[in-house]
Amino acid sequence: MRSEKLFTEAKNLMPGGVSSPVRAIKPYPFYTRSAAGSRLMTEDGECLIDCCLGYGPLILGHAHPTVREAICACTEDGWLYGTPAEKELTLARMLIADHPSVDMVRFVSSGSEATMAAIRLARGFTGREDFIKIEGGFHGAHDGVLIKAGSGATTMGVPDSAGVIPDVVRHTLQVPYNDLEALSGILENNDNVAAFILEPVLGNVGPILPDDGYLAEVRKITEEHDVLLIFDEVITGYRLGIGGAQVKYGVTPDLTTFGKIIGGGLPIGCFSGRRDIMQLTAPAGPVYQAGTFSGNPLSLSAGIACLKYLHDNRGLYSKLEKNAQIIGESIPWARKGGFVNLGSMFKLFFRNAPPRNYLEAKESDTQAFSLFWNKMMKKGIFLPPSQFETNFLSVAHTDDDVATIAGAYSSCL
Ligand SMILES: Cc1ncc(COP(=O)(O)O)c(C=O)c1O
Missing domain, CATH: 3.90.1150.10 (Aspartate Aminotransferase, domain 1)
Structure with missing residues (x-):
């Protein structure tokens, strides 16, 4: 088998032979x-x-031919400018029009980058240090979210990866999905929480679906405690329909992260949300965020073509x-x-x-x-x-x- 041969060599060239762990199918990936x-x-x-x-x-x-044509057409015009380009506005307008919670967007290159920046922005906006995530929930591979499931909600987080220092994840708290009591419990005893980040439908463990009324109640509780609600719609954005989970369930988060479908299959991420919060992002505000490939024309072209197709074929x-x-x-x-x-x-x-x-x-x-x-x-x-x-x-x-x-x-x- 050619795959087996390639993998044997790959293991000497790349750790585990792969560029991302889930691909390391045993005994060898195809x-x-x-x-x-x-x-x-x-x-x-x-x-x-x-x-x-x-x-x-x-x-x-x-x-898909529609996306391929958009990518090919873009290559005629070059694929990295390091300057603003009109396509950023086009995709931004689409995301804003489709999501009532979104006033402004910032494009990045991956979902991980988007969630990392959204959490930083929430901390910058609130001046608080802790954030809450769902136990077992996945938001990418940056330090703050790599916390062991089962660490307990109110105790300090335990790193889920070597190299992540306890000092970083002690600010990461966890609650089980579909557990409103746990969420209220933390918020009643901790006034240092900046945000609650969750996938509205848990795509990474399943899918696991929200109980009836769960997301609406989450919105209520977070509002009562002045804690920002971040919907990570990296999977559910345009997957559950135009407007993603937030439109499907009629719940308005403060910030939303996107990725995957909005790039039509090319690398992309985006954090977005309320204008007063987004305006704190550099250079408009003091929360730093930057990227060489952010808003690159190829990913934008593929994303615009994909979202147009979804709109035209609802x-x-x-x-x-x-x-x-x-x-x-x-x-x-x-x-x-x-x-x-x-x-x-x-x-x-x-x-x-x-x-x-x-x-x-x-x-x-x-x-x-x-x-x-x-x-x-x-x-x-x-x-x-x-x-x-x-x-x-x-x-x-x-x-x-x-x-x-x-x-x-x-x-x-
Ligand atoms: C919900 C969610 N958030 C964030 C990420 C990270 O996105 P990326 O792999 O583009 O960094 C993923 C990746 O699967 C995801 O499913």
Whole structure:
């Protein structure tokens, strides 16, 4: 197998042989030679139906013609200016128009950068030091958010990575998802909290869905304590529909982070929100943030093309949801209880019922998941290789693809 050979050499060239840990599938990952539509073509000559889609950005599928044309057209004009360009305004206008909470935006190059800056901005605005995140929630790979799940809500955070110093994460507090009491409990005893950051729908553990009224109550509690609410919509932005989770659930955060889909598959991030808060960002204000590749014309071109397509074809969201439901219906009854689906995000947890938080998700039978994942690969279907990563569908998945995926779920389970 060519992939095996490449990986053997890669392990000498790059730590673990990969550029990001989740890709280090055991015993070796397949290498992708090219991708088109719903398919990945591997270096081993396989053609796989892709339900990972770059971990979310590719809602239009691989190499969608509309996005490709925009990227190609942009290359004619150069791909990095180091100066402002009009495309920044175009994408900014779209994000502002689609999200009632967003008055201003700052483009960055990744979701990690966006959440790091949003937390800094919240601290700069409030003058407070602590922030709260969801236990097990993922906001990228910067120091402040790399905290062990289960460290306890009111105690100091424990680093989840060597090299992260306790002094940094002692300002990171955690609450379980869907637990309003825990949130109120912290805020009643701590007046040094700048912000509560959460994925409104927990995409990184699942998906795990909010209880009825949870997000609205979170908004109320944070407002009562004058704590900024940051929605991390890096996954859910334009995935759950135009306007993301905040429009779907009718809850208005103070700040929002975006990434993934808003770059049409090219690297991007964005933090955004209320004008009075955003105005504190440098050079307008004292909260420093900068980046060589921020607002680069290629990512903006791809993002603008992608968002235009989504606007012009709004009906695609209900079709995507229907396709995910078809897959859910194919699951044998004994396993059905663990199926979760929202729009084009779906996952089968190997447990009896959908989890409500990270600790419940962790009770899933990961060995069973692993067996299932390998069987699905043999059927030519690439699912994200973890029980705790969301599966995605794209507009490029045809009815035949969906039927093939559904059939594979049914037989592999
Ligand atoms: C919710 C969320 N926030 C932030 C990030 C980090 O984004 P990036 O990988 O672009 O740095 C991710 C990445 O998966 C994410 O899912």
